[in-house]
Amino acid sequence: MNEPTTQRKTVNVHRNGGAATVQLNRPDALNAWNAQLGADLLAALGEVAENDAVRSVTITGAGRAFSSGADLKDISGGDTAPDGRPDVYKTLTERYHPIMHAVREMPKPVIASVNGPAVGIGCSLALCCDLIVAAQSAYFLLAFVNIGLVPDGGSSLFVPTRVGMARATELSMLGERLAAEQALQWGLINRVVADAQLPDETATLAARLAAGPTRSYAGTKRQLNNWLYPRMAEQLELEAKIQQEMASSDDFVEGAMAFVEKRPTRFSGS
Numbered sequence: 001m002n003e004p005t006t007q008r009k010t011v012n013v014h015r016n017g018g019a020a021t022v023q024l025n026r027p028d029a030l031n032a033w034n035a036q037l038g039a040d041l042l043a044a045l046g047e048v049a050e051n052d053a054v055r056s057v058t059i060t061g062a063g064r065a066f067s068s069g070a071d072l073k074d075i076s077g078g079d080t081a082p083d084g085r086p087d088v089y090k091t092l093t094e095r096y097h098p099i100m101h102a103v104r105e106m107p108k109p110v111i112a113s114v115n116g117p118a119v120g121i122g123c124s125l126a127l128c129c130d131l132i133v134a135a136q137s138a139y140f141l142l143a144f145v146n147i148g149l150v151p152d153g154g155s156s157l158f159v160p161t162r163v164g165m166a167r168a169t170e171l172s173m174l175g176e177r178l179a180a181e182q183a184l185q186w187g188l189i190n191r192v193v194a195d196a197q198l199p200d201e202t203a204t205l206a207a208r209l210a211a212g213p214t215r216s217y218a219g220t221k222r223q224l225n226n227w228l229y230p231r232m233a234e235q236l237e238l239e240a241k242i243q244q245e246m247a248s249s250d251d252f253v254e255g256a257m258a259f260v261e262k263r264p265t266r267f268s269g270s
Contacts, residue, residue, distance in 0.1 A: 006047065011040035012062075013047055018055035018210030019203070020048045021113075027063025032071035033121050038095035045102040056209035057106065058202055059129060060113035067122025069143060072256055081244065088247045092152055092240040096121060100154045103128045104225055104232065107218035109209045113202040114138045114180070114189070124153030127162065130221065132189035133205065134180040135198045140188065145175040147255030148267060149246045152239045154232070161228045162188050 006013040012023045022044045024031040031037070048054045061067055079087035103110050103125075112118075112129035119141045126132055126140070142159070144151050151159070151172050160168035163186045171178060180192045193201045209217065225232075246252055250270045258265040 006044070008040040008043065010034075010037040011044045013044045015054065016203070017207070018053060019058065019206040020051070020054040020056070021058045021060060021206070022048065024059075024061045024067055027061075027065075029071060030065035030068035030117065031061040031063070031122065032068045033096075034071040034074035035095065037071075038091075038099065042095075042099050042102060045099065045106065049102065049106045049108070054108065055211075055214050056109050056111070056206045058111045058113050058206050059103075059125065060202070061115055061122075063116075065116040065122070066112070066114045066118040066126060066138065067120075068117055069120025069122050072147075072259060081248065083248055085248045085252075087244070088152075089240045089244040092243060093237070096124075096153050097236045097240070100124070100128050100236065101232075104221075104229060107221065108214065109217045109221070111202060111206055111209070113198060114140075115195075115198055117141065119143050121153040124151070124155045124158065127158035127188070128154055131191075131205070133191045133193065133198065133202050134183065134189050135195040136180055136192055137195050138180040138192075139177045140171075140180075140183050141175070141177045142171045143175055145173060146265070147259055148249055148251030148253075148265075149255070150239070150242050152243050154236060154239070156239055157229065157232060157235045159188070 010026050012025050014021045024037065026032060026037060048057050079090050081087045109131065110129045112126040112132045114126050114132060114134040116135065116138055118126045118138065120143045123140050123142055142151050142155055159171055167186055183189045184192045251267045254267060255265050
C-alpha cells in the first residue's frame with residue numbers, strides 16, 4: 001500500500017506498507033549536505049523511527065548521486081570558530097553526529113541504496129547503514145584528504161570495522177574512488193546490482209525486512225553495536241576535534257580553493 005510522500009525542502013519520505021524510503025533531494029547539487037539537508041534528514045529519520053507502522057528504512061538519493069558530500073559553499077552553515085575559520089566542530093557535533101546516532105540506534109534495519117557517487121559525508125552515511133546495496137556505476141570516495149581534511153561522520157569507525165586497517169588507511173590517505181564491484185569484493189558493501197534494477201532490488205529487500213521479525217533485527221543491531229561500536233560517541237568527538245584542527249590549516253584553504261577553481265592543489269603541509 002503506497003502512502004503519501006512527506007516532502008521537506010531537501011528530503012522526501014515515502015512509505016510503501018511497512019517499508020519507508022528517505023530520499024535526499026538536492027539533485028542539482030548531487031545531494032551535497034548543507035544546513036537544511038542536515039536538519040531535514042534528522043527530522044525524516046526521527047519520523048520513520050517513531051512510526052510503528054514503519055518496519056524497514058531505505059536511504060537513497062534523488063538524481064545521479066547518493067550524495068557528493070559536504071556542500072563547500074555551506075560547510076559550516078555560516079558558523080565560524082574564534083580563528084575565523086569554519087566551525088566544522090559545531091557542524092559535526094550538532095548537525096551530522098545526531099544523524100549517525102539515529103541510524104545506528106534505530107531499532108529497525110536501515111538499507112543504503114547507493115544510486116551513484118557516495119562521497120565524503122555521503123560515504124559516511126552509506127557506511128553507517130546496516131545493509132548497503134549499490135548500483136554498478138556507483139562508487140565510494142573518502143574525499144576528505146583531497147581538500148586537506150580527515151574522515152568524519154564516523155568514517156574512521158565504519159570503514160575499518162568493515163574492511164580492516166590496511167584498506168581503511170588506503171581509502172583515507174589516498175582519497176581514490178572505490179568502484180562498487182571492488183567495494184563488494186573488499187566487503188565494504190553487501191550487494192551490487194545493475195543500475196536499472198537498483199530500485200526494484202532495493203524495494204524487494206526492504207519489503208522482506210519489513211515483513212520479517214522486527215524485534216529480532218533490533219536485537220541483532222544492538223549486539224553488533226555493542227561489539228563493534230561501543231565507543232562510537234568517543235570516536236565521533238575525536239573526529240570533530242581533529243577536523244577542526246584541519247579546518248584551521250592553510251592546506252584546507254588551498255584544498256577548498258583548488259576544488260572550487262578546478263585546478264591541482266598545492267599543499268604546503270601547514
